[in-house]
Amino acid sequence: MASRLKAHVITREVAPGPDLLFSAKTCHSLICRKFSRKVIELVDNFLKEIFVFRHVRKATKRSASDSDCIAEKYSSHCLSRSAIPILTARRTTMRASAIPRPTEPLPNTLTTGRHSTLGHTGCPTLKKPIGSLPRVATAAKPLATTSRAGSTSSARSTTLRSSTVANKTIAAPTARTSNMARAVPVSSRPPSEVASLKSEITKLKEELKTREEQLKLTSEVLEMQKTNLTHSNAQLENAKIKLDLVESFKITLEEQLKVLKENMQQKTAHNEEMCQQLNEKEAILRKLHNDVVDMRGQIRVAVRVRPMLKTEEESSNDGIEYPAVNAIAINQGTRKGTTLMFEKVFTPLFSQKDVFVNIEDFILSALHGYNVGLIAFGQTGSGKTHTMRGGDAEEEEGIIPRAATFLFRESKKLEATGWKFEFSLSFLEIYNNEAYDLLNNHAAVKLRLVNQTVTLDGLSDHPLAKQSEIGSLLRTADKNRKTAATKCNEYSSRSHAIYMWKIKAHQQATGISTSSMLKLVDLAGSERAKESGVIGQQFKEMTNINQSLSVLQKCISLQKSKSQHVPYRDSKLTQVLMDCLGAGNSKTMVVVNINPCNDQATESKRSIEFASKMRDTHIGSAVQQRDLY
Numbered sequence: 001m002a003s004r005l006k007a008h009v010i011t012r013e014v015a016p017g018p019d020l021l022f023s024a025k026t027c028h029s030l031i032c033r034k035f036s037r038k039v040i041e042l043v044d045n046f047l048k049e050i051f052v053f054r055h056v057r058k059a060t061k062r063s064a065s066d067s068d069c070i071a072e073k074y075s076s077h078c079l080s081r082s083a084i085p086i087l088t089a090r091r092t093t094m095r096a097s098a099i100p101r102p103t104e105p106l107p108n109t110l111t112t113g114r115h116s117t118l119g120h121t122g123c124p125t126l127k128k129p130i131g132s133l134p135r136v137a138t139a140a141k142p143l144a145t146t147s148r149a150g151s152t153s154s155a156r157s158t159t160l161r162s163s164t165v166a167n168k169t170i171a172a173p174t175a176r177t178s179n180m181a182r183a184v185p186v187s188s189r190p191p192s193e194v195a196s197l198k199s200e201i202t203k204l205k206e207e208l209k210t211r212e213e214q215l216k217l218t219s220e221v222l223e224m225q226k227t228n229l230t231h232s233n234a235q236l237e238n239a240k241i242k243l244d245l246v247e248s249f250k251i252t253l254e255e256q257l258k259v260l261k262e263n264m265q266q267k268t269a270h271n272e273e274m275c276q277q278l279n280e281k282e283a284i285l286r287k288l289h290n291d292v293v294d295m296r297g298q299i300r301v302a303v304r305v306r307p308m309l310k311t312e313e314e315s316s317n318d319g320i321e322y323p324a325v326n327a328i329a330i331n332q333g334t335r336k337g338t339t340l341m342f343e344k345v346f347t348p349l350f351s352q353k354d355v356f357v358n359i360e361d362f363i364l365s366a367l368h369g370y371n372v373g374l375i376a377f378g379q380t381g382s383g384k385t386h387t388m389r390g391g392d393a394e395e396e397e398g399i400i401p402r403a404a405t406f407l408f409r410e411s412k413k414l415e416a417t418g419w420k421f422e423f424s425l426s427f428l429e430i431y432n433n434e435a436y437d438l439l440n441n442h443a444a445v446k447l448r449l450v451n452q453t454v455t456l457d458g459l460s461d462h463p464l465a466k467q468s469e470i471g472s473l474l475r476t477a478d479k480n481r482k483t484a485a486t487k488c489n490e491y492s493s494r495s496h497a498i499y500m501w502k503i504k505a506h507q508q509a510t511g512i513s514t515s516s517m518l519k520l521v522d523l524a525g526s527e528r529a530k531e532s533g534v535i536g537q538q539f540k541e542m543t544n545i546n547q548s549l550s551v552l553q554k555c556i557s558l559q560k561s562k563s564q565h566v567p568y569r570d571s572k573l574t575q576v577l578m579d580c581l582g583a584g585n586s587k588t589m590v591v592v593n594i595n596p597c598n599d600q601a602t603e604s605k606r607s608i609e610f611a612s613k614m615r616d617t618h619i620g621s622a623v624q625q626r627d628l629y
């Protein structure tokens with residue numbers, strides 16, 4: 001422990017000369033030799049002052065000459081001669097790292113007495129154990145030439161060190177020794193040295209002042225930084241508060257989002273359920289609708305009696321009676337006609353719109369995926385073209401343009417339930433038992449009958465994206481269709497016109513796809529050569545018209561009698577209409593047009609009797625035309 005209690009107080013670290021060493025042993029010796037309290041106090045003060053000096057010097061970089069002043073102070077009058085030998089000096093090298101920090105407690109008081117623990121547990125005169133005081137690196141210059149006096153001290157000075165003692169002993173005279181007299185006071189130093197020291201002091205003072213200013217500046221900067229730090233801390237606090245708010249807001253939003261998601265999921269599920277129910281109900285509705293249509297008859301027949309024309313004012317029209325809403329009887333003079341029942345009887349009072357409203361359900365079946373045929377039948381001039389094509393004015397529009405409007409309107413409604421539709425149009429004319437394309441410069445169309453199915457080679461197909469596109473197509477067809485003036489009709493159709501709609505439908509949800517066909521047929525009118533007064537080409541036309549209509553009637557009659565062979569092949573007209581007449585799976589409606597004039601009663605009666613036959617013709621239930629994949 002004693003070795004740890006060394007107190008190295010180095011004066012020569014600041015001034016050239018030998019180092020002064022107070023070892024634990026020295027202190028111990030000092031006390032054991034019963035130095036007076038005064039001496040010990042002096043040593044104590046010296047130690048303190050040197051300690052303070054070291055710290056101040058470290059902080060202010062004071063010069064070595066200041067330490068000389070301290071040494072001089074003590075050497076001049078403080079330590080007794082007997083103590084000097086104890087304060088031996090020796091050269092010591094101290095590590096810079098061992099320099100005590102300014103916070104290190106100062107040595108306080110040395111104690112005297114035999115029972116001191118100095119040398120065993122540490123120096124009791126110092127608050128910090130002496131041994132813990134560091135060594136300080138020093139230069140090796142002699143402190144003063146007078147230090148040799150210390151080496152000649154009394155017999156009690158036993159710890160003088162080696163050969164360097166004479167040069168290294170600090171001038172530390174005591175009051176009791178004559179060595180004091182040998183100490184060199186400042187006043188006795190050479191003037192040059194004093195001037196140098198003073199200059200050094202002045203420099204030190206200036207440096208101290210500079211340092212103090214720097215310290216002040218640094219303090220101000222520190223203060224500013226403290227203020228900034230406080231400000232930053234306040235900002236940080238604010239940011240933390242905001243972050244907390246944002247966090248809580250985020251949590252609230254997340255909770256709301258969660259609730260919304262749950263609601264959305266529930267509503268989506270509910271929606272899907274509703275859609276499914278809607279689809280199911282729509283399917284049921286369709287089936288019911290088609291069942292109702294099917295129950296009305298195999299070939300549905302309606303009769304339309306046109307009004308009297310201005311050219312017919314001289315004729316009478318009292319021969320036709322309407323015993324019931326769906327009944328008609330045509331009298332021939334005084335002979336009462338048979339009352340016949342039909343799907344519908346349209347009197348001359350029925351407008352174009354009224355007629356269409358009564359048959360639109362039938363056309364709707366085409367959107368539902370069924371093949372549908374609507375045929376206008378009747379003698380020449382009875383109003384077939386008027387019923388099917390109509391006039392240019394909106395209220396005069398016939399079934400063909402109204403069907404276009406209806407199909408687009410209804411398809412939009414069905415699109416709400418997930419259906420998508422594609423429409424395309426083809427217009428075919430059968431003139432003199434040959435087929436032509438009414439939308440392609442009257443190009444010839446070749447009919448091929450394979451397995452009860454007719455293929456129309458060369459017939460152009462025109463996609464229809466908008467309802468407004470139908471107008472130009474109809475005008476083209478009107479222009480290409482053969483008409484001529486006859487005695488019976490100023491604009492008599494000399495051909496059969498078939499307006500064909502191809503309808504493709506697809507529903508994403510159910511995966512159902514259908515391809516159906518709607519045929520709107522404006523037949524040429526049957527006529528008698530005598531009445532129509534046609535000759536030449538028109539006679540040939542009339543013959544072909546009558547022949548094709550005769551085959552049509554024959555096919556319907558044989559279909560009704562469930563004959564094994566129905567001669568559809570005998571005419572191009574019956575080949576094209578085969579699927580509407582019983583060989584296929586179409587829903588078919590025939591509108592029989594009647595001339596109201598009494599003088600046409602025979603022909604009108606023949607027409608309704610044929611219509612009645614058609615009504616009884618079984619053509620089988622229509623089948624939805626689903627696409628198979």
Ligand SMILES: Nc1ncnc2c1ncn2[C@@H]1O[C@H](COP(=O)(O)OP(=O)(O)OP(=O)(O)O)[C@@H](O)[C@H]1O
Nearest residue numbers: 306307380381382383384385386489492493524525
């Ligand atoms: N319901 C009606 N209301 C008013 N006019 C009509 C009606 N039906 C037909 N007409 C008129 O009667 C005339 C003959 O009609 P339309 O040309 O349609 O007969 P059609 O049966 O087609 O004759 P064809 O077989 O010779 O072509 C036309 O002038 C037409 O405008």
